[in-house]
Amino acid sequence: MRFAALASITLCTALLLTACATPDRDARLQPGVSRGEDVIALYGTPTRIWPEADGGRTLEYATQPRGEHCYMVRLAPDGRLMGIEDGLSYANRARIVPGMTPEQVSRILGTERSRVFYKNSGEDVWDWTIKPDMTGYGMRFNVHFKDGVVLKASQSMVFPNRLFPFDD
Template sequence: MRLAALACFALSAALLAGCATPDRDARLQPGSSREADVIAIYGPPVKVWPEVDGGRTLEYSSQPMGRHAYMVRLAADGRLVGVLDGLSPAGRARIEPGMTPEQVSRLLGRERTRVFFRNSGEDVWDWTVEPDQTGYGLRFNVHFKEGVVLRTTHSMVFPSRLFPGLDD
């Protein structure tokens, strides 16, 4: 039984390692792939954002445990325009003071958590993101005050001795 479980684990790990992501999937081609192709491969999106030009953005957020939020942009005719990872360093850099919560969500996707700090009056949303060169887990935080972005910060997530493996 133990050998079968180990073999199952090894197979699962190998399959996951080979998984394509929407931003690098050769099956999806801007200009020719359609919304139905994206959904057939990746399933239904977490959210669909309407765009002013009649197009749509399909949100594929992996929060709370994942580290990506793929935003699949479609033209008005349903053809793929492109894919961005909202939680990439470049995606996070687009967050600026004064933005509304909806503007932030449209860029970064669904957040991991929201915490309100009564003393400072700040509502802080966070996202799990790829670790930096330290190798520790990393969270990107957006601080809102009075309904707009005040600032952004990063938090390191240190390993827990009490709950190993749950520190991401």
């Protein structure tokens, strides 16, 4: 009886840990050993596949609109895993500078949460949900495009709506 209960608890724990695995923390994925097929078998079809100049490719796993990450899985020309990074990390957001094209931004940050065009300013603003800061409020990273290039980047807080708390 005790063995069955222990086995059941162990199985549930293993399933929960597997369900919470993300590409950047998954021990089953090893750079230089794992292949693109392994990543796809574990995480499904990528949001986009970016070809790389060296013949490799990057598999994009976006979690927008609700998630706070975009996993960029870099594969070598032979299909082996080279590395995984979060496109929405602070370091990658800091790489967004005026003059970049929308494609350059997408290759770094991944698929955006939304796009809004502001007629009066002529700006097309794309945003991504990012990790909250110390205040605990939701945060967005915004990239402002004008005339087809980045004008600036900004961040904004998302304040909860009392009537619709899960709708931001």
